[in-house]
Each structure stands twice: as structure tokens, then as C-alpha cells.
Amino acid sequence: MHNSSTGTNTKTKAGPSQPSDVSLKRKRGMFQKDLQHMMYGFGDDPNPLPETVALVEDIVVEYVTDLVHKAQEIACKRGKLLTEDFLYLIRRDYPKLHRCTELLSMNEELKQARKVFDENEEKLAAID
Numbered sequence: 001m002h003n004s005s006t007g008t009n010t011k012t013k014a015g016p017s018q019p020s021d022v023s024l025k026r027k028r029g030m031f032q033k034d035l036q037h038m039m040y041g042f043g044d045d046p047n048p049l050p051e052t053v054a055l056v057e058d059i060v061v062e063y064v065t066d067l068v069h070k071a072q073e074i075a076c077k078r079g080k081l082l083t084e085d086f087l088y089l090i091r092r093d094y095p096k097l098h099r100c101t102e103l104l105s106m107n108e109e110l111k112q113a114r115k116v117f118d119e120n121e122e123k124l125a126a127i128d
Helices: 021-027 032-041 050-075 083-089 094-127
Strands: none
Touching: 032 050, 050 083, 083 094
């Protein structure tokens, strides 16, 4: 519905900046165990307070959501979201950029190893 005098949309809808209640409930607690382990790995208590884990989770989800929205803004000119859009956003954070490129490289190596393994498995199956 449009208001003809102002040209603004009077219908409220949940967009990227306004997630629906359902999506917030689905996300909350989703990373709880992983975050507890990470927090412990960085020197926290083995069983951190649930409130602390919830706060860290909120911060992480907000950061990732913001990063994805920024990457999407960059990608909209091209029409396709690419890994390079994220790397561009973190280009000045050298430790984070280095870790991301390292993980991407390892991921590529694992893909190649799986491909070779699958090819060898197919050859062995063809022999039998």
C-alpha cells in the first residue's frame, strides 16, 4: 500500500534491518555450545554464565549480520555475492584476513583431496 501524497510505503515488513520474531527465536541459542567452548579456549570458565554466552552470541550474530549486509551492498552492483566481497570488507584487519585466506586455502585443498579420493574409489569399484 502506498500513500499517494507522500509516496512512502505504509505497510511495515520485516527486512534485513528488522528481522522477524521467528528468526530471532530460531537464532538465539543456536551457537551456545560452540561459543562456550570458544570462550573456554580463550581463558573463560569451562561453564560460563548463560547470560554471558547469550550476550556474546548476540554480539556475534549482530557482527555477522552487519558484515553480510555490507557485503550484499557491495555485491548488488554485480548481482552476485562472492567470497571476495567479504575479504574486501576485512582487508584492513590483517589477522582476520590472513585467517580467512588460510581457511579458504585449506578448504580448497580438502576439496581437491576429496575429488582424488572419489576418483580412486570409482576406479577401484570399476575393477571389481
